[in-house]
Amino acid sequence: xxxxxxxxxxxxxxxxxxxxxxxxxxxxxxxxxxxxxxxxxxxxxxxxxxxxxxxxxxxxxxxxxxxxxxxxxxxxxxxxxxxxxxxxxxxxxxxxxxxxxxxxxxxxxxxxxxxxxxxxxxxxxxxxxxxxxxxxxxxxxxxxxxxxxxxxxxxxxxxxxxxxxxxxxxxxxxxxxxxxxxxxxxxxxxx
Numbered sequence: 459x460x461x462x463x464x465x466x467x468x469x470x471x472x473x474x475x476x477x478x479x480x481x482x483x484x485x486x487x488x489x490x491x492x493x494x495x496x497x498x499x500x501x502x503x504x505x506x507x508x509x510x511x512x513x514x515x516x517x518x519x520x521x522x523x524x525x526x527x528x529x530x531x532x533x534x535x536x537x538x539x540x541x542x543x544x545x546x547x548x549x550x551x552x553x554x555x556x557x558x559x560x561x562x563x564x565x566x567x568x569x570x571x572x573x574x575x576x577x578x579x580x581x582x583x584x585x586x587x588x589x590x591x592x593x594x595x596x597x598x599x600x601x602x603x604x605x606x607x608x609x610x611x612x613x614x615x616x617x618x619x620x621x622x623x624x625x626x627x628x629x630x631x632x633x634x635x636x637x638x639x640x641x642x643x644x645x646x647x648x649x
Contacts, residue, residue, distance in 0.1 A: 487569060495565065502558035515552070518544065521570050592616035 469477075491499075504510055521537070521544050528535040537543040596613045621635050 483572075487572070491565070495561070498558050498561045499565070501554075502562040505555045505558055518548070582622060589617050589619040 519576065522531075522541065525535050525537050525539070525541065525544075592613055594619060599610075600607050
């Protein structure tokens with residue numbers, strides 16, 4: 459506990475605040491998870507575990523072994539080859555696994571969407587701040603009497619904030635280009 463306190467005291471306050479904000483974000487996200495969702499996720503985690511896989515393989519091998527050797531041991535075969543009942547059980551198992559995995563992936567996808575949106579917002583804000591800093595430094599350079607006042611075209615260009623809408627339109631037009639006529643038709647139908 460003391461080491462953790464020492465680590466937090468060594469961090470700048472802004473980092474500690476950010477860690478707290480992220481922890482709050484995850485806590486709010488967890489608060490919205492239903493009891494059914496939690497149960498399905500626990501099932502999904504178990505179904506994806508090595509123990510479950512080993513248990514499945516063991517079950518299948520025992521099933522086959524019992525049904526193949528049943529007549530030799532004077533027992534009645536309950537699922538003779540080609541093991542139709544076993545195939546049904548395996549199919550049901552695959553259905554349950556895929557459904558629980560999809561349920562978990564849907565929640566993780568929503569969380570990833572939130573992360574992507576946060577990243578986008580922070581990046582846009584950072585770009586605006588960077589442009590403003592460049593503009594202020596350029597003004598400061600021009601106002602200082604002992605610094606040569608030269609026109610810096612690159613600084614002027616970088617000081618202009620990017621227009622996110624224009625950037626998105628450029629990205630969309632570039633991404634449509636590989637699709638040839640199909641991309642062109644899609645663009646025309648949007649207009």
